[in-house]
Amino acid sequence: MKFKKTFSDLLVNPKRTFLVVFALILGIWGVGTVFVSNFILTKDLNTNYQRTRPAQVIFHSAKFDELNLQQFIDLPEVETAELRDFSLHRIEVYPNVWIPLWLFGVEDFEKINVAQVFQETGNKIPEAGTLLVERDGKKVSNIDTGKEPRIRVGGKILTVKVSGICFDPAQAPATQDAFIYAYTDMKTYSQITGLPNNQRLIVRLNNVHNEADVKKISDILANELDAKGITISSVEIPRFNEHPHQWQLNTLLFLIGTIGLLAFIMGAVLVSQLMKSVMASQVRQIGILKAIGGTQRQVFQIYVAMLVLMGLSAGVVAVPLSVASGNAFSYFVAGKLNFNILTTTLPHSVYAGLMAASVLLPILLSFSILLKGTRISVKEALSDYGISQNVAQREFGFLKKLSLSNSLILAIRNSLRNSKRLTITILAMALGVAIFSTGFNVRQSLWNLLSGLKNEMRYDVQVALNNPISKEDAMQWFKSLDNVKEVETWVGGRGEIQSKVISTDKGAGIIALPCDTKLLQLRINKGRWISKSADFKVVLNQQAMAVYKNPALGSTLTLTVGNKNVNAKLVGVTEQFERAKIYVDLEQFDAIFNPDHLVNTLIFVARENDYSKVIELKKEIEKSISKSDLHVLYVMSQAERVKIIYDHLNIILTSIVLLSFLVLVVSAIGMASATGINIMERTREIGVMRAIGATPKKIYSLFVMEGMITSWLSIVFGLLISWPLSKLAAVFFGNLMLGKEAILQSAFSLSGFLITFAVTILFGWMASRIPAKSAIDVPTHKALSYE
């Protein structure tokens, strides 16, 4: 019978029951989505990556022909190994649009056991003279099975047929890096590239648990190979067991984790507040139950059963929702990162866990409230005659000093009457505002970074050559170009810096350019830009500063290029979204390292530089290159460079704004629920106000005013929180997305501020409007008799 009471109590106030269930659904849905997508994404990205059996170390040598591969594989440290050639070329993806081609020569497609690729369509094993192309490349090209794209290898152009599309989840997505990955057999590889086979050995190791283990064993193996006369020219150690774009997934998981946590907190707060309100309205009934012999335990059971019923109802809705949204998000991310969702069905334990959370969480969250509510004595319970007296009644004397209308004073005091609930509502809403605003600010930081790039690099197209050649040889192919205002030639290469206090074997890119160039105007963080002078001067970007452990400005460094050294004075530090770079004056560089004045970079400035004209110029440059014997590394327009960076960040940018918007929506729903509870608790008060002459419009305005007060306070607090949060987020996302050395300056987004402001006010208005509307729909006599 007592459980019949439970059931009928739920139906007595269906609106309130709905609110509790709705709050629970929100909480469980948020947590469930995070749980499901976390489960799928972390498992599947890793499974996708691991099932390719990625190489843990890559050795380069010109003498692998002398290697007895089986003997090498039999070494106790080696799990397995294969020869896999690799070289970088260019491929035409649309007419006169070329992008880098990563070409792999596979030893034996039948026995491929390291860095595997999987068949998608067409041939599993490419016929002789043909290629397999990685599937993500289809999204950035018109290449498909049966097509014969043009490939530029050094100075020559070939046409190679694509005989199949394969899937290589171990590579960075082609869509983001603007690369095409292609695979062919060793013989075809050699025919296409003209390069010798067997230059690269990819190895999986036994008993390695981290990058340090890999490095230790790699050193042993390199020494053993050296001892056998196979000189190792270089060793590559990829990140241990980590997909190249794991950082994106980490960022996204962090984002959805935050959202899930917020949804959970919101749900938790709502449920406990609602249960408090439910218990307040049940005081007299509790007294009656106790008066007729019910023990505290029995009464407690009734309310626990109520929560179980509501939890179950919420679970029935929230669990499938969580699975659906978790799956949808996982597919979205998998599409962006080019991996397959392998989890088709979730284990029963996931469903059971979510259902258990639906039932147990509300009990857990409301335990103390139920305990307190059911502990009330019969005398106390039966003398309760309303809920309106049970509020903090403070004067807030400062209000008297202000010349405010009584309605406004009433709205302010009502907003403050349940300070705990108000604090929670404002905190939740402020957090939503802060995250939403921070989302815009981080986005602004990234935009600033991108627009900074445009301002810093004031050229339109860059042609990078594989090897330095004479300026005349390089320029002769581009004389007939129409839309060219100016061409500069630079040179560069890899160099090392050694100082008196530090020594490193890590190299950095050297860019030698005219010191008075107008085409590169990098932001100077410290010191100044290079200038003409008798002594050798260098400017480092911040990434290079980090590599060389922040040498002091003005200190003299030893710059080594090839086998030549020069003492160079560090005169400035630049801020850049780039890898480690050392900038030197072209004349000084040529004098010491480049006596033949060779060049390897051509910088074009277009006369008409709107986007379409620049792309047209780039196509013209490509056409000229196709007639030349130039060995081109890449041709890139500034617009494309920005686009590539943008594409890398886009998924994060979109997610930040979308998810932060969701936080705000959840916060607004939280606020609506809190206003709903406020109104429910004050139903009798509404009746009294109507009885003393308040029109429905006035009561409606009063509640909307209360909502607006909460919204304004939330905006103020939210924006205050967003200030430090934006700074932290800029550092966090900068590190996460752009690497440890990258700089992401925190920024203030005015449009973001205005949108946040408008959306919060709108949500606040809606969140109070809906419950306020329901408040005035209650007839006066019912409001007066409401318990």
Add this chain to the structure above:
Amino acid sequence: MNHPILSLQGITKEFRSKERTFTALKNVSLSVEKGEYLAITGKSGSGKSTLLNMITGIDHPTNGTVQVNGIAIGGLNESKLAKWRGQNIGIVFQFFQLIPTLTIRENVLLAMEFVDVIPKANRSKRVNELLELVGIASHANKMPSALSGGEQQRAAIARALANNPEIIVADEPTGNLDSKTADSINSIFSSLAHSGKTVIVVTHEKNSALKYKRIVNLLDGEIENQNPLN
């Protein structure tokens, strides 16, 4: 002959549920003259509060008409009804029902602000006079929770008088008070009636009903008798 300030004609009020229909008032007709001091009595469930809700327009009759000062209030919409009520009828509840987040002064001012018939410039002075009248001027700036039950009920009476209504309606105003405090509240109602207000009080306390000029006794939703005591 004076026109009645309040006239109820053939009032029937039914409460319908799926299972049954309960008739709380059965064809009740009642006429109240201006300045009358009237008690509505009856046992619990006799229809007293329902009748009061009909008089104040808080609820609407199933059949019949309610006229106050010649206005048929059934024809007014919710907004007009609220405004009309604030202007013409002051209501005093059993449990005082003061707004807990406003001071006593502000509670009275709020009623004036809602109805907007007392000029703004006169409101503060009027509040002082009303609180003086009910004897709680010294508590004007206190919150309701700081006052005793009797003092809260005095405040509620002051609020009921805020817009100078002709009719004061009180629903068991002393039901939650001790006898001494109840007497002092009753004396306020009595003096209000003497000053020309029409005072209608619902009570189930037969002894206190003897102080009224007329007693309307309800039984099972019908007027059992109307007993003019003078």
